[in-house]
Amino acid sequence: MPLPLFRPVPIPTLVWLRVAMGLLGGGDILGNGIYYHWYLDDFAGYTFRYYGFEWVHPLPEPLLSLYFIVGFLLGLAVALGWRFRITAPLFALFFSYLFLLEKAHYLNHAYLFTWLAWLLALTPAWREFSLDVRRNPGERRTEVPAWTVLLFPTLMGVVYFFGGIAKINADWLLEASPLHAWLQRRADIPLLGPLFALKPTAYVMAWGGMLLDLTAAFLLLHRRLRWVALGFLVFFHATNHLIFQIGIFPYLSMVLTSLFFAPDWPRRAIHRLAGFGIPAEKLGWARTQVRRWVVQWQGRVGRAPESPASQASSLWQGHPRYRPLVTAGLALIIGLHLFLPLRHWLFPSDVNWTEEGHRYSWRMMLRSKQGHGHYLLVDRTTGAEEIVQPRDSLTTKQYRKMTTHPDMILQYAHHLRDLRAAAGQDLAIYPRFRVSLNGGPRHTFLDRAADLSTIHWQWWGAKDWVLPEGETAQD
Template sequence: MEQSRLFTPTNASSLVFLRIALGLLGGGDILGNGIYYHWYLDEFSGFTFSYYGFEWVGPLPEPFLSLFFVGGFLLGIAVALGWRFRVTAPLFALAFTYLFLLEKAHYLNHAYLFTWLAWLLALTPAWREFSLDVRRNPQDWSPQVPAWSVWIFPALMGIVYFFGGIAKMNYDWLIAAMPMKMWLQARSEMPVLGPLWAQEFTAYFMSWAGMLLDFSVPFLLLHKRLRWVALALLFGFHATNHLLFNIGIFPYLSMVLTSMFFAPDWPKRFVRWIAGSRDNSGGRSGLLAGARSQVQRWVEGWQSVVSRSSGGTNAYWQYQARMMKPILAGIVLIIGVHILLPLRHWGFNSDVAWSEEGHRYSWRMMLRSKQGSGNYRLVDNATGEDEVINLRDSLSSRQYRKMVTHPDMILQYAHYLHELRLREGKDVAVYGRFRVRLNGRKLQPFIDPETDLASVQWQWFGSKQWVLPEVMPTENPVGE
């Protein structure tokens, strides 16, 4: 049977590099969240915002939640080492998915992306080269993997870049350079670079450059001669973002995925170059020489181990042939979902930056600055008694900051308050009084204060009349 190009045998080196990088980055991210949000801030001991459809996911009781963060970190290390990969990789993906679903107020685009990457990695034969599994069972060694298991990752990263650029093609970002002006002004006191950030030209340059780079970089990376130019531009782009903004592991994750656009054997050639490099005198000397010698010993030791392999490669490729149609269908489905989700906001009669309809899962990264404030007024339906809920007393600062600008979270907490009062024997109406500012404009009413949110049910599609539209000033029609 003729193989599709997606099943062509391809060098496994870049997939191995990805396995190691994702294991270390993901494991470190799980532990970092545990250290900061759980042990330091204790944010999972009270109310948590869940994703609709995943209301059943909640914080584990102690000591199991603490064990989860430690265990997730160890699973990442196991994945990086390729130890019991077919068990630890799905468990690692499950752990990261649980972390992602644990608190909606912590939503980050790169966390959503990483969740997909972790599950996809678990489905690949990333453990069949340079892993503890192969060292234990050399007969499972395969220096080649099907092309789909390598190219699915840069394909996803290309979608992220492309739709990130498309999302930046709006009035605020390109014509008003907002919110870039606000962000850079806030960093004008930074040593050395502060005066540069204070210049208005810098905000326009970075806004346009970011849009053009995101939009064009997938195509540049597909061109062999322009690939290195794209890599240099992306390195500068992500380094600047890391300097200016607190965006976690995203710059590192992006560079790792960008490297997947290069020839699949680039890590192997890089290791050979290090192992074979010599100083100008033709000999080896110093710490660098010692490191090179150690790398060479590792390479030679690995080659001696896998040289005992026999029979595993043929059985593996026979399995791939049987799975060709299901794998192909799965790839088409995954790519289709990631193309359609960023377009869904066009199905809503609202501005996505204001209403948040279609914002998540759409690679609308660092696009708007929103601040808000508000509270709830509870009215007892039997007695007419009023009660005002001060949210800062019951939510963490991050939860409050996110909730007051996201209608779904406002509705979710309104239902929570209603259920609390029902358990106390009171039937109350819940009215939201929230005001929001988008990209430096004036505060405006965000939620209809006359709508009883306790009687409103969440709907995935359709107009939400209880979310008030932004009223644009006629003298400065930003966003029209």
């Protein structure tokens, strides 16, 4: 009897995931190109890069424009299952490049999608309802190893649960902050706007969001309660989309949520849609393929025999020789995603203030920070002082993000140091930044006596140049 991770399960949900991710990811790449590159031209100047990936730079024109177009086409290729074993890894690579291109654009859903894209490329999602199978019917499969399907809802369950854990704090639950401020900004929405402006609405949504996030994955695992959970989640994500306009995340979340249902639910849905009595020949190849797919699942035709090439390509998925390797890889992936949301406890600071452990931890739409400031540059040779306003050379989004993130303030200080060093200047760079958390008073963010030009970024350990919240800035 095969182990639970390697038992065969129907392939339809994996096909559904492939189609949805290809369309959503390809659209996201093109959308970023249209808005940030062609409209705002945000990649023409300085870009904040992730530590460890400083080598990622915007491509020169016309390669950058071509990247956005090709990335969109790769998404379509993945959705259609065309040359999947080539296009899927390329699609994951292209999306990873978009994610790494600008740290100021960090979004939880982009980080999640990057993981999902690489994991999807490791699955046999092209084995059904794809152009690859149309070209070579002998590679069609109706079943896949269970882990290739279960991994994706598991990751979504982690996102839900830790998103709920992060909401268990005084500002969110006792003050409904900053949710009330965000809702008030949407008070002009027809019908719902006046309701959003009420303080009790913020409390209901704050507590409801926390409880739903904590219980969503568990409710979805219950056969009778999952429909109740689905209804709440549809309302939850629709409301988030209406209020926050957070791109593809609500759609991606619902796609991943649907994977908690029986693996063959898309097959049954398509079977119902295909039963309207319309002649297949009038609807072209797509309808014919759908009907052929349904007939296969109903067992009216036998499964095509595996070719030697197909057998070789699927050995690592289910062959006993490779099962320990696959199991270890899955344990490592899940373990990493359980550790990252908890790592902020290793730092002696408030994660909402210092940002230590905030990224990659599903702390989504949780706090509101506003900051502003500048750098004081002192020539070590002459003692001459100069004030540099970063807002003069950064985009609005870059400046807004940088002023509340110590790592980005440090990065830009090093950028200034290197620019001036190339011109023959030896400068000390001192921060002058003030930050407000969740509508509170402004406080000094960084030690004003810290020379950022000499400080190196630490992955672990307390950063004494980042001050604790509570020191009110002096004008």
